[in-house]
Every structure is written in structure tokens, then in C-alpha cells.
Amino acid sequence: MLDTTSFAILPSQEKMKGEPKLHVGAVTSFAWNDNMLSGINEKGEFLVYFADRKIPRIIVNPFGKVSTAASIAVSLEQSPQAASFQESTDHLKVSCGSIAVDIDKSTFRIRIYHGQQIIFQTASPSVLYKNSGEVFLDAQMEPEDVFYGFGEKTGFLNKRGSKLSMWNTDVYAPHNKDTVELYQSIPFFISHNKKNSYGLFFDNTFRTEFDTQTYSNKYRISASGGQIDIYLLAGDDLKEITKLYSDLTGKMSLPPKWAIGYHQSRYSYRSEQEVLDVANRFKQDGIPLDCIFFDIHYMNDYRVFTFDHDQFPQPRNLISSLLNDGIKVVPIVDPGVKKDVHYPVYIDGVRKGFFCKYLDGQIYHGDVWPGTSAFPDFMNTEARKWWGGLHQFYTDLGIEGIWNDMNEPSVFNESKTMDLDVMHDLDGELRSHLEMHNTYGLYMSKATAEGLAELNPDKRPFVLTRAGYAGIQRYAAVWTGDNRSHWEHLEMSLPMIMNLGMSGVAFTGADVGGFSSDCTPELLIRWTQVGAFMPYFRNHSVQDSIRQEPWVFGEATAEIVKKYIKLRYKWLPYLYSLFHESSQTGVPLVRPLVMEYPDDEKTFNISDQFLFGCNVLIAPILRPGVSHRSVYLPQGTWYDYRTKETYEGGKHILIEATLDMLPIFIKEGTILPLGSDIQNTTESQSLELEVYPGKKGEFSLYEDDGCSYGYKKGQYSIRKIQAEMNDGCMMVNVHSVGESKWNSPIEKVKVIGFKGEVKLNFLSHD
Numbered sequence: 141m142l143d144t145t146s147f148a149i150l151p152s153q154e155k156m157k158g159e160p161k162l163h164v165g166a167v168t169s170f171a172w173n174d175n176m177l178s179g180i181n182e183k184g185e186f187l188v189y190f191a192d193r194k195i196p197r198i199i200v201n202p203f204g205k206v207s208t209a210a211s212i213a214v215s216l217e218q219s220p221q222a223a224s225f226q227e228s229t230d231h232l233k234v235s236c237g238s239i240a241v242d243i244d245k246s247t248f249r250i251r252i253y254h255g256q257q258i259i260f261q262t263a264s265p266s267v268l269y270k271n272s273g274e275v276f277l278d279a280q281m282e283p284e285d286v287f288y289g290f291g292e293k294t295g296f297l298n299k300r301g302s303k304l305s306m307w308n309t310d311v312y313a314p315h316n317k318d319t320v321e322l323y324q325s326i327p328f329f330i331s332h333n334k335k336n337s338y339g340l341f342f343d344n345t346f347r348t349e350f351d352t353q354t355y356s357n358k359y360r361i362s363a364s365g366g367q368i369d370i371y372l373l374a375g376d377d378l379k380e381i382t383k384l385y386s387d388l389t390g391k392m393s394l395p396p397k398w399a400i401g402y403h404q405s406r407y408s409y410r411s412e413q414e415v416l417d418v419a420n421r422f423k424q425d426g427i428p429l430d431c432i433f434f435d436i437h438y439m440n441d442y443r444v445f446t447f448d449h450d451q452f453p454q455p456r457n458l459i460s461s462l463l464n465d466g467i468k469v470v471p472i473v474d475p476g477v478k479k480d481v482h483y484p485v486y487i488d489g490v491r492k493g494f495f496c497k498y499l500d501g502q503i504y505h506g507d508v509w510p511g512t513s514a515f516p517d518f519m520n521t522e523a524r525k526w527w528g529g530l531h532q533f534y535t536d537l538g539i540e541g542i543w544n545d546m547n548e549p550s551v552f553n554e555s556k557t558m559d560l561d562v563m564h565d566l567d568g569e570l571r572s573h574l575e576m577h578n579t580y581g582l583y584m585s586k587a588t589a590e591g592l593a594e595l596n597p598d599k600r601p602f603v604l605t606r607a608g609y610a611g612i613q614r615y616a617a618v619w620t621g622d623n624r625s626h627w628e629h630l631e632m633s634l635p636m637i638m639n640l641g642m643s644g645v646a647f648t649g650a651d652v653g654g655f656s657s658d659c660t661p662e663l664l665i666r667w668t669q670v671g672a673f674m675p676y677f678r679n680h681s682v683q684d685s686i687r688q689e690p691w692v693f694g695e696a697t698a699e700i701v702k703k704y705i706k707l708r709y710k711w712l713p714y715l716y717s718l719f720h721e722s723s724q725t726g727v728p729l730v731r732p733l734v735m736e737y738p739d740d741e742k743t744f745n746i747s748d749q750f751l752f753g754c755n756v757l758i759a760p761i762l763r764p765g766v767s768h769r770s771v772y773l774p775q776g777t778w779y780d781y782r783t784k785e786t787y788e789g790g791k792h793i794l795i796e797a798t799l800d801m802l803p804i805f806i807k808e809g810t811i812l813p814l815g816s817d818i819q820n821t822t823e824s825q826s827l828e829l830e831v832y833p834g835k836k837g838e839f840s841l842y843e844d845d846g847c848s849y850g851y852k853k854g855q856y857s858i859r860k861i862q863a864e865m866n867d868g869c870m871m872v873n874v875h876s877v878g879e880s881k882w883n884s885p886i887e888k889v890k891v892i893g894f895k896g897e898v899k900l901n902f903l904s905h906d
């Protein structure tokens with residue numbers, strides 16, 4: 141309460157944190173062994189090696205021996221790459237290919253070279269500490285540097301000039317610029333300017349902070365404990381850096397197709413009848429729907445792995461009748477297990493010792509929805525297996541996806557989370573919650589995803605999570621938590637999603653329409669237009685707020701909302717191919733313009749436009765009463781998707797976008813595979829190719845069965861579609877690779893702005 145009134149700024153409340161004064165000092169000795177440079181400083185120790193050819197890892201521990209154990213974030217099998225070592229009077233240098241790490245022996249200044257160019261250098265002193273256990277790394281910052289990444293943060297695209305910290309927090313209060321901690325902690329960023337860029341992953345699970353605000357020529361990263369453990373990603377450009385980051389922390393696995401359709405949720409649909417009514421309304425109104433969510437009211441007194449028998453007496457029938465209509469169900473599963481000696485999950489967890497405990501063995505209990513609850517210790521492999529196995533309760537009913545909420549973990553108390561002296565059991569090694577807090581949600585998603593994969597061995601699981609740490613993309617999609625039906629939150633969702641994408645998390649979305657507060661017809665329309673082009677597309681809202689299903693605001697609004705949900709499905713073949721690409725490369729589907737135009741300074745802080753793949757530009761309306769907006773088109777020729785008018789890029793244009801219009805621009809040379817109307821992804825689509833003539837058009841269309849792991853055994857098709865003008869005739873060549881049985885029929889080819897002859901040419905199959 142006190143921090144919400146002026147009392148919070150009483151002079152007596154002011155806390156001066158104080159600058160760290162101690163630093164690790166000069167190198168006193170070193171050794172080069174097995175491609176690793178290890179050394180001792182006046183205080184503490186360090187280690188340098190190449191985790192991958194373009195990823196030097198530098199560890200500095202001011203308090204003693206360095207630990208090479210990586211956190212759960214890192215999935216790369218690390219063995220030090222072959223590297224060479226050179227010592228000179230003042231310097232130590234480890235080189236791998238064109239990348240080198242150079243350490244000044246006397247100042248311990250660290251420089252990273254890419255060829256002749258210094259791409260990163262620490263300040264001097266470089267590594268500082270406090271005896272309380274805090275560690276700091278100061279690095280040089282040039283006036284023109286901009287910063288991206290940092291996972292799920294509020295504010296605009298470029299994060300320079302902020303102090304961002306990482307501590308997974310359930311924030312129901314309206315998210316704004318000062319909300320620096322949200323549900324996800326991804327201590328990774330990209331520094332970029334016209335000449336060079338690099339990524340920096342700080343693998344420290346304690347509370348970390350990134351300060352690009354306080355000092356004019358340096359930034360500071362710090363942690364409340366642990367060691368300085370950084371991986372420098374020396375990619376050539378933003379795309380390669382994101383790719384390297386995903387080589388290090390893992391890629392998303394290809395989601396089932398139903399997970400990328402339209403999802404409808406509400407906190408909560410409170411009975412079987414209500415669920416059926418909602419599903420039927422979609423069908424009756426011809427609005428596509430792939431999935432409906434069960435929020436916490438489906439349970440018996442919020443006990444996970446149960447149903448409320450009064451409101452949901454026949455879940456099996458309910459779910460199978462929805463499945464008959466092609467609609468999946470995703471229930472919520474929170475980590476809190478009700479303390480109840482008549483509840484098998486609680487009894488089992490206690491008896492097997494799978495709940496989080498204090499050092500003395502006492503179980504930690506905290507208050508959440510079910511009342512006093514215990515929390516599974518997901519950091520323990522056996523506990524994870526147990527929890528994963530419990531999902532048989534759902535999979536037996538035909539459920540293939542799970543929604544993990546409250547997994548920061550959120551607890552209803554002053555600290556908002558579990559006691560920091562709870563000790564997690566990492567398979568025998570005890571670690572405090574203070575250290576492991578930020579990873580709890582990731583471990584929970586891992587338990588869930590692995591459990592589902594085991595129970596449904598032939599079906600790709602879908603897990604949606606609120607909390608996570610770096611690497612979360614390997615297990616779950618992320619929605620951005622409790623936003624509000626505020627225009628500002630619609631606006632903020634764009635840079636938040638783009639920065640998550642640059643932080644390795646490509647499968648993301650914000651609650652369409654806004655979660656809490658009351659939506660309006662206009663906001664629902666504008667938000668649905670954006671949602672249709674976001675990786676994850678779910679409409680969700682809080683209890684007691686105005687309803688937000690597509691039809692609630694009357695026919696005129698429903699028509700437009702429906703139009704954009706249908707547009708999502710029309711673009712599905714294109715979107716699914718992007719998902720496939722992203723699962724292979726780690727490059728996000730939704731990207732900021734700067735990712736494709738890294739030399740164009742005008743793109744560096746564009747927060748209100750995004751690219752959907754490399755050649756489609758979305759410029760939504762983000763304010764009420766607005767029917768025009770300026771759009772920045774980067775160099776090249778762009779087509780307005782709606783009018784097919786062309787524009788020369790490299791400048792701003794003013795375009796019209798009345799309520800039913802979403803400005804979409806397609807770059808010349810794009811081939812868009814668009815699908816026929818469907819009610820959901822259980823139906824198949826035929827294709828129409830839209831060719832936007834340009835130098836050389838090309839698209840790789842990926843298809844498979846949309847649900848199984850068959851694609852890993854070669855059961856997929858990729859059709860390389862190319863368009864080129866030949867003697868006044870437009871040749872559209874389709875070259876297929878893989879199993880043609882997955883090929884959806886191409887029924888039409890439309891070449892934009894072209895009246896001549898079009899030839900569709902199927903090239904022989906490899």
C-alpha cells in the first residue's frame with residue numbers, strides 16, 4: 141500500500157545503493173590447456189573459451205573458482221572449439237577463426253575482435269563486485285549504439301536509456317514504462333549500430349540488471365549473486381546473432397497447426413453449457429476457431445488435475461464433441477497444489493518428496509487460488525516426470541495442449557513469490573530459490589511439454605506459459621500476461637513481441653482485446669487486426685470485464701473481427717512455412733524492420749510497424765478515431781496488399797485505414813501462398829498463389845500432416861516456388877522436394893498488375 145502514495149518518496153525512504161568499488165584487478169597467472177584459457181586475478185578467477193565458433197564464453201568469478209556449469213538455458217553441447225592462444229607483454233589472446241578475445245593483463249580489460257574490428261570492449265575496470273555477493277560488468281557504449289532483446293519488456297523497441305531488471309513477477313497492475321520486471325527473464329540483448337552488432341547472453345539466474353541509462357559512455361550488467369558468465373554472439377548481422385543465440389539456447393519445435401489458428405479464451409467459461417454455446421456460436425457465424433480454453437473455474441476448488449463435477453459433469457463428452465467439430469481444448473494448470481489430505485495429488489507429492497522444501501526438509505506452503513498450497517520442485521528430474529505423468533488425466537480425455545500460469549511462481553504474499561530460502565533439489569544439488577527463482581517457470585514448462593510428448597507420442601504438444609527464462613522457446617509458447625484493454629497496451633505489444641523474438645522466443649502473442657479492463661468495439665477490431673499477424677493469436681479477458689468474443693459488440697463489429705480471423709486462416713500456408721523456417725533457424729516470424737534493414741537508421745526504433753517474415757510489412761492502427769497513418773517503407777518497391785497500388789520505399793507515406801482496413805505492404809518479388817476458407821485447421825486448404833512481380837520472386841512452401849512427428853522422418857514437402865518473366869510471359873516454377881503427398885493443390889495463380897500470359901510449371905520432383 142505504502143508505495144502507491146506520496147509516502148513512497150519521503151526523504152527518509154531514499155535508498156542510496158552505492159557504486160561498487162572493488163574490482164578483480166590484474167591477471168596474476170594463467171594457463172592455456174585444452175583450448176581453454178584459465179587464469180587468476182588479484183581477486184578471483186577467470187576462464188575463456190569458444191563455446192561455438194562464433195560464441196566466445198567468458199566467465200569471471202570475483203569470489204573464487206569459476207563454475208563452467210551452464211544453467212538450463214543452454215542447450216548447446218559445449219566442448220571448447222579448437223582455438224589458438226597468443227601471449228604478448230601486455231595481452232592474452234584466444235582466437236577462433238576471425239573472432240578473438242583479447243585480455244589486457246594489467247587492467248583486465250576484455251576486447252572482442254571480429255577480424256580487425258573491435259566489436260565489444262569492457263570499460264576499465266571491467267569486472268567489479270561487492271562483498272555482499274553482487275557482481276558487475278561494465279562495457280563501453282558508443283553514442284550510436286541501440287539495444288534490443290531483453291525478452292518481455294515494456295516500452296519501445298530500442299531499449300537504450302533504460303534500467304531493466306530480471307525477476308519473474310506476476311504484475312496485475314497496469315504494465316507501463318516503469319514496470320521493469322514482468323513474467324519472463326531473458327538476460328540477453330543485442331547491441332547494434334550501422335557498423336557492427338553483437339549479442340550478449342548473461343547466463344546468471346539470480347536477479348540481474350541491465351543499465352544503459354546511468355552512464356553516458358558505458359553500460360553495466362549486474363547480478364545479485366553468482367558469477368559473470370557471458371556468451372558473446374559475434375554474428376555478422378542481427379539475423380545471424382539471433383540464429384547464434386538459438387544455437388546456444390535452443391529453437392522452438394514446430395507447433396501443431398491447430399496451435400497457430402485462432403484461440404478463444406475467457407476467465408472463465410464456467411460450465412459445459414457455456415463452453416458449448418461459445419463453440420456453437422463460432423460455427424453458426426462461420427468464424428474460424430481452433431481452440432477453446434478452460435480457465436481455473438473448470439476445476440474442483442482449484443485443484444489441478446480435477447474437474448468441478450457440478451459445472452463440468454461430463455468433461456469426456458464435452459471434449460469429444462468439441463473435437464468432432466475440430467476444436468481443441470486447452471486447460472489451465474497452475475503449479476500450486478492444494479494442501480488437502482484427501483487430495484491424491486497432494487498426498488502423492490508429499491509422500492514422494494516432490495514439493496519444494498526448506499533446508500530442514502519442511503515443505504514450503506504458500507497461498508494461491510486453492511488456498512494453502514505446495515509447489516512441485518520442477519528442478520528435480522523425478523518430480524518433473526511425476527508431474528508430466530499426471531497429465532494423463534487430460535490426455536485420456538483427448539487434450540493435447542496445456543496452459544501454464546502463475547509459474548513465476550506467483551504467491552499471494554508481500555514478496556509475491558516463494559520464500560527465497562526454499563532449497564531446490566537439482567537432482568542432488570541444493571540451490572536456493574533466490575538463485576533459481578527465474579527458472580521455475582521454464583522447468584515447469586519442460587515438465588509439461590515432456591509429459592505431454594510421452595503421453596501422446598504421436599502428437600506435437602502445445603504448451604503456453606506465462607513465466608520463463610532464456611531457452612523457454614524449447615518447451616512453450618509465451619503469452620505476455622495480464623495486459624489491459626488499453627490502446628497503450630495494444631501499442632506496447634508490438635515492440636514487446638519483436639524484442640521477445642530477438643530474444644529467441646518466436647511463438648508469442650498478447651491477449652487480443654486486452655485481458656483486464658473493458659474492451660470497446662473499436663479496440664477489439666484494431667487488436668484483432670494485429671493479432672491475426674502475430675505468431676500466437678488468442679482472445680482472452682478477465683472475469684467481470686465486458687465480454688470480448690467476436691460477436692458481443694453487435695453485427696457491424698463482428699463482421700470486421702470475423703474478416704480478420706478469416707484472413708489469419710487465409711494466410712495460414714504462409715504462416716506455417718514461417719513457423720517451419722523459424723524452428724530451423726531461430727529467426728523470429730515477427731521481426732522489427734531493423735532486422736531486414738540493419739543499415740537504415742530510420743528503422744532502428746520503429747515500434748509501430750513490423751515485418752511478418754522478411755517481405756510483408758504490417759502497419760496497424762493503434763489509436764482510436766484514427767483512419768490514416770504514416771508508414772515507413774524501407775528501400776524497394778512495395779505493393780499495398782489491399783489496393784495493389786505500388787510505392788517506392790526509402791520514405792514515409794500517408795495511407796488510409798478506416799476501421800475495416802489493416803495496412804499491409806508486400807515487397808516486390810514476394811510469392812504469397814494463400815489458403816482457401818476453412819472453419820479450422822482440421823480441414824484442408826487449396827492454394828492460390830499471389831505473385832508480386834519483382835526482380836526474382838521466391839518462396840519455400842512447407843507442408844506436412846500438421847500434427848505428428850512424421851516430419852522428423854521426412855514426411856513433409858517443401859515446394860520452392862519461383863517466378864520470373866520470360867519473353868513477356870510470367871513463368872511460375874514449382875520445384876518440389878520431399879513427399880508430394882502433402883502438397884495442397886494450387887488452384888490459382890494471380891500475378892499482381894500483370895495482364896499477360898502466366899504459366900505454371902511443375903518441375904520434376906527430386
Ligand code: MIG
Pocket residue numbers: 406407435436472545546606621622655680682
Ligand atoms: O491471478 O487463471 O494471466 O490469463 O486468466 C489471475 C486466471 C490468474 C492470470 C493469467 C490470466 C488468467 C488468470 N490468471
